[in-house]
Amino acid sequence: MIHFVLLVSRHGAKVRLSKFYTQYSARERARIVQLLAPIVIARSSKLCNFLDFRGVRVAYKRYAGLYFIVGIDDGDNELHTLDIIHHYVVVLDKHFGNVCELDLIFNFDKAYYMLDEVLVAGRLVESSKNIITTNIEEQDAEMAESAV
Template identity: 60%
Template sequence: MIHFVLLISRQGKVRLIKWYSPYSQKERTKVIRELSGVILTRGPKLCNFVEWRGFKVVYKRYASLYFCMCIDQDDNELEILEIIHHYVEILDRYFGSVCELDLIFNFHKAYYILDEILIAGELQESSKKTVALLIAAQDSLVETAKEQAGSISNIIAQATK
């Protein structure tokens, strides 16, 4: 089971975090600080798996971002690396060569994509095509809602003149 997903920049800034296990706010802050220190100081030639507090943290660096997932001790690290890569590929497909700014300004989309892939710390959808279709459907719903909100605003503006 995945306990949490953490995306951090090379400067140690959290860009996305999703918790699948209960942690208090104080504990969350401590986890982020500890893991940022551990992962950011590791050399690029070292293994992408870290033993931490009885768990394993699997991470992969893409450009200026570290994608980290905390898993149980007996889970398969290579499967988690594949899940990380799967998520990055879907982000790349959606944003067209995803970068840190895409995640900063469109964090809600990054969370939505992550929620389509993982549910309760387990892989939900492995098909990139299915995830892309779900994202496209969500985008069309958002556009329809914006158009309706715009038309309602115009009606209200006309009525109050």
């Protein structure tokens, strides 16, 4: 099971998106971000993309200026987690073109909605990029209609 998903900028370790699927207090969430982000950013690109952090296995992947960090159970498949990260990035790319940090800053609501289309309760629920894209386009059309 996925415990949390964090999107952290490479410069300054600013959190651009955070979603927790396990019950943590606000203080614990802040502490996880505060401790984990610098560890991931400081790691050499020659090291593997997995590490253990406070009883949680962490898988991460860097895309352009963003680190996608996912905390999973110790027995879960790390390679499958990297595939989930890539799946989410492809969905973001399909919607935004070539997704960048600014897309997430100015469209954070869509980024969260896309993550909710991919993961529910820490589990992968939709593996079809086309279905997710169709759902997002339908939501955008409904938002445009309600604005008129």
